[in-house]
Amino acid sequence: MKNDTRHNGWANYETWRIALEVFDGQELYCTNPSPAECEEYAYEMIFPDQGLNYEHSLANSYAAAFLDAVDWREISESMKTED
Secondary structure, three states: OOOOOOEOOEOOHHHHHHHHHHHOOOOOOOOOOOHHHHHHHHHHHHOOOOHHHOOOOHHHHHHHHHHHOOOHHHHHHHHOOOO
């Protein structure tokens, strides 16, 4: 049996969910964001006024663990636009 962890064409469930709920239909401040820029943007959306320096709590720890599984490179590639 093949171990295929892809979800709706994305690397995994976490990547699909963040791509859908955080990035779908959004125009970032740059047209070709790096994986690190995508990750920072998601953290700023999910942890307003805290970003990558989010306050540790049980709920935030679960959210951060979810974000750790995201394939930021794949999201970055999906956000690139052609000039």
